[in-house]
Amino acid sequence: MTEARIARDQKPTKAGSTGAPRRRLPDLGPLPWIGPALLLIFGVVLWPAFEMLRTSVLEISRSGLAKGFIGLENFERLFADPDLTGILTRTLVWVFVAVSVTILVSLGLASLLNAAFPGRRLVRWALIIPWAASVVMTATVWRWMLDGFYGIINRILFDLGLIGGPINDWLGDPSTAFIWLMFVAIFVSLPFTTYVLLAGLQSIPRDIYEAARVDGATGWQAYVGITLPMLRPALLVAAIINMINVFNSFPIIWAMTKGGPGSLTDTTTTHMYKLAFQLLDVGQSAAMAVVNFTVILLFVLLYLRVVDWRRA
Amino acid sequence: MEEVRTDMTKRLTGLVTVGAAGLLAVAGAVPAAAQDGTSIEMIAAQYTVDMQPYFDDLAARFMEENPDIDVTVQVVDWNNIDQVVTTRIATGEPPDIANLNYFAAFAADDLLYAADQIVDEATVNDLIQGFRDNSKYEGVEYAVPDLASDRLFFYNKAILEAAGVEPPSTWSDVKAACAAIQESQPGIVPLALPLGPEEAQAEFLIWTGGNGGQYFDGENWVVNSAENLETLEFLQELVDAGCTQPNPGSFDRTAGAFTLFAEGVVGMLNGAIFLPGELENTYQSDVDWGVVPFPAADGKESITLGVQDYFFGFKKEGNQEAIQKFLSFLFIPENYAAFLEAAGGFLPATVSAGESMSEDEFLAPFIEVLPSAIFYPSDQAAWGSVQGAIQDGIGAAFVPGADKQQILDEINAVGEG
Numbered sequence: 001m002t003e004a005r006i007a008r009d010q011k012p013t014k015a016g017s018t019g020a021p022r023r024r025l026p027d028l029g030p031l032p033w034i035g036p037a038l039l040l041i042f043g044v045v046l047w048p049a050f051e052m053l054r055t056s057v058l059e060i061s062r063s064g065l066a067k068g069f070i071g072l073e074n075f076e077r078l079f080a081d082p083d084l085t086g087i088l089t090r091t092l093v094w095v096f097v098a099v100s101v102t103i104l105v106s107l108g109l110a111s112l113l114n115a116a117f118p119g120r121r122l123v124r125w126a127l128i129i130p131w132a133a134s135v136v137m138t139a140t141v142w143r144w145m146l147d148g149f150y151g152i153i154n155r156i157l158f159d160l161g162l163i164g165g166p167i168n169d170w171l172g173d174p175s176t177a178f179i180w181l182m183f184v185a186i187f188v189s190l191p192f193t194t195y196v197l198l199a200g201l202q203s204i205p206r207d208i209y210e211a212a213r214v215d216g217a218t219g220w221q222a223y224v225g226i227t228l229p230m231l232r233p234a235l236l237v238a239a240i241i242n243m244i245n246v247f248n249s250f251p252i253i254w255a256m257t258k259g260g261p262g263s264l265t266d267t268t269t270t271h272m273y274k275l276a277f278q279l280l281d282v283g284q285s286a287a288m289a290v291v292n293f294t295v296i297l298l299f300v301l302l303y304l305r306v307v308d309w310r311r312a
Numbered sequence: 313m314e315e316v317r318t319d320m321t322k323r324l325t326g327l328v329t330v331g332a333a334g335l336l337a338v339a340g341a342v343p344a345a346a347q348d349g350t351s352i353e354m355i356a357a358q359y360t361v362d363m364q365p366y367f368d369d370l371a372a373r374f375m376e377e378n379p380d381i382d383v384t385v386q387v388v389d390w391n392n393i394d395q396v397v398t399t400r401i402a403t404g405e406p407p408d409i410a411n412l413n414y415f416a417a418f419a420a421d422d423l424l425y426a427a428d429q430i431v432d433e434a435t436v437n438d439l440i441q442g443f444r445d446n447s448k449y450e451g452v453e454y455a456v457p458d459l460a461s462d463r464l465f466f467y468n469k470a471i472l473e474a475a476g477v478e479p480p481s482t483w484s485d486v487k488a489a490c491a492a493i494q495e496s497q498p499g500i501v502p503l504a505l506p507l508g509p510e511e512a513q514a515e516f517l518i519w520t521g522g523n524g525g526q527y528f529d530g531e532n533w534v535v536n537s538a539e540n541l542e543t544l545e546f547l548q549e550l551v552d553a554g555c556t557q558p559n560p561g562s563f564d565r566t567a568g569a570f571t572l573f574a575e576g577v578v579g580m581l582n583g584a585i586f587l588p589g590e591l592e593n594t595y596q597s598d599v600d601w602g603v604v605p606f607p608a609a610d611g612k613e614s615i616t617l618g619v620q621d622y623f624f625g626f627k628k629e630g631n632q633e634a635i636q637k638f639l640s641f642l643f644i645p646e647n648y649a650a651f652l653e654a655a656g657g658f659l660p661a662t663v664s665a666g667e668s669m670s671e672d673e674f675l676a677p678f679i680e681v682l683p684s685a686i687f688y689p690s691d692q693a694a695w696g697s698v699q700g701a702i703q704d705g706i707g708a709a710f711v712p713g714a715d716k717q718q719i720l721d722e723i724n725a726v727g728e729g
Contacts, residue, residue, distance in 0.1 A: 062417035062696055064402035077729075082722065148558065149572065172559025174711055258509055261561030262708020262719070277395050278509075278700030279726060280417070282402065 052293065055286035062280045074287035083263045090178065091247070091267040098185040098246045102193050103239055109190065110197035131191035139255035142184050146170045174264035177257050181265060184252050189245065193238045200234025201227070240303040244296060268292050349380030350634040354409035355397060357621065358389040359655035366654035374641050381634045406626040408635055411458060415622045419449035420693035423626050425635070427453035430625040432640040438662045443620050446687050455622035456639065457661035459652060462616045462678050462685050463518055464603040466583035468576060471500055479604040481614070483546060486607050490555035493579050504569035504581040505547065505556040507710065511565040513688070513702040514617055518582050519543050521615040521686045522608035527698065528689035533727030535698065536720035544709050544716045551710055561707020574599060582606065585678045586657040603677055618685030620661065694727045701726040
């Protein structure tokens with residue numbers, strides 16, 4: 001904008017000058033400052049992404065050697081896999097359920113933490129713990145708590161009379177395993193989401209509520225009419241960041257079920273790993289990575305639009 | 313051997329660290345000390361935690377005798393070694409020597425020296441012929457067997473006695489024993505059936521081998537054969553009857569089967585040659601166990617599953633002589649005996665070491681069944697992939713409503729593809 005204006009302003013001067021050609025050199029002044037960042041972006045973002053794309057159209061032997069260009073064959077094999085439909089569907093369910101439940105529960109938690117009550121500081125601190133702990137560790141702890149033979153969850157449920165026998169293999173049966181996986185995904189996503197929403201809540205000016213109360217709004221009306229609309233930017237940011245995190249989540253599934261039995265608790269992320277390191281098919285794995293990357297790119301574009309939306 | 317795969321966190325950390333490990337390994341490969349000499353690097357498998365100290369000592373003694381050769385040995389655990397080796401090759405930095413449970417894919421890419429180029433003649437001649445035959449790719453020996461194992465059917469004496477049954481020798485016997493155990497001792501798992509990803513390729517092969525099934529018939533992949541389908545259906549009957557723990561496809565050998573057997577909760581299971589050592593040292597179990605040959609389908613021959621691992625050398629300029637010297641040094645009887653001891657309870661790959669071990673009372677029954685051993689088709693370049701497909705896929709056959717034939721077909725396609 002500014003530059004354009006300057007250029008326009010310069011035009012008459014240029015026309016009226018001697019006419020000597022003025023070559024515009026790019027201004028290299030900022031380079032020393034942005035150079036390291038550019039290098040970093042090139043080295044850890046662009047170059048690996050290029051390598052991934054390149055690998056996805058190469059034939060890679062089982063020992064890991066590149067054998068030459070094979071076009072889209074890796075993609076053809078990827079999409080011909082009868083398990084892929086199930087894996088894609090599961091990935092969608094995984095992202096949708098984990099993110100929406102996380103947001104709903106976090107909304108409640110954030111409101112709670114925003115209210116004044118004795119011990120609030122303690123509760124706020126406690127909420128950080130699942131976030132501070134490594135996800136691998138959390139998932140491993142849950143894996144053992146849910147173990148069919150030794151798990152504490154079975155013990156508790158059995159003692160409460162909620163299940164019929166002391167052995168209930170939650171993670172072995174794919175139908176229950178996937179629900180528990182989503183539960184853990186939600187559990188580890190809650191702290192971050194809650195804090196984002198809490199920050200959003202705290203940015204809403206108090207006097208709006210006072211004005212509403214004077215006008216006779218009930219608590220619920222104030223929540224729907226003021227809190228939710230004012231919270232919208234925070235909600236959108238929380239949703240998109242969670243979508244990216246949950247979509248990419250590898251450790252929870254890997255530590256708890258390894259995507260098994262078979263591929264019945266796999267998402268596209270664990271499937272990609274298995275293709276490369278179990279089936280030793282790096283090319284097909286790269287094709288899966290490209291598909292995953294495209295999905296993430298869409299999420300990021302969505303995110304950028306949201307940021308723009310906030311500015312407007 | 314994938315024998316010592318333990319828990320899943322390790323595998324996970326593996327993923328995170330694989331890049332770093334690869335880089336470190338590359339750094340380690342940079343020629344360092346040896347003055348105008350050769351540097352070689354070996355990636356070895358972590359049979360036990362004693363392996364790294366063993367190799368450090370071996371390399372130190374070797375370098376004392378051969379000051380112009382510099383040897384570095386990096387021991388990597390089973391959960392990560394595939395990734396480390398694959399990553400190294402993909403980035404054009406293969407090690408000089410690797411110690412792994414498959415080699416044919418590397419031979420197919422013409423990356424390997426022949427066996428007689430990586431050990432001396434005396435060592436080649438001392439290797440057990442059966443193991444040598446399994447070290448060939450398209451008729452050429454590209455790998456040297458480092459050790460081997462086989463399996464027997466383990467049972468808990470107290471549990472079988474209380475049920476009033478003899479150790480089974482046929483599939484019908486297994487069923488009968490199951491029923492008797494269920495009746496007399498509710499809460500006991502009669503048979504542990506670990507078909508989870510850790511060792512599914514071994515567990516399934518030892519069952520189906522007793523039904524005349526195989527993965528490869530010498531010419532074609534036959535994972536989807538009628539025998540294999542029959543075996544899956546028989547195992548399904550056992551699962552349905554409550555003879556096994558639930559969900560075999562999610563049940564792993566080490567964390568599941570071995571642990572429960574050590575606690576005296578499991579009546580019978582497929583146990584490898586190193587299980588007695590594990591029971592004693594790792595689990596400190598006081599279970600009184602016995603072994604019998606593996607039960608076969610009625611009217612079929614009992615088999616055992618033989619598993620062997622390999623040393624192989626990657627072709628690089630100027631490294632062949634150093635590799636040959638170092639591996640031959642490893643096979644000097646006292647060094648090789650120390651290798652076996654560090655690895656813990658495996659069968660030796662050489663005739664000379666085998667002779668001195670046949671008197672070992674624990675090993676004797678395992679050596680006795682070796683002639684009936686069937687092996688993985690590790691001479692096939694696709695074996696590594698098929699193994700992964702079985703580990704990943706066969707467990708799904710026990711999920712209600714699964715199409716067993718289709719699952720076997722899919723695995724077979726990985727071999728053909």
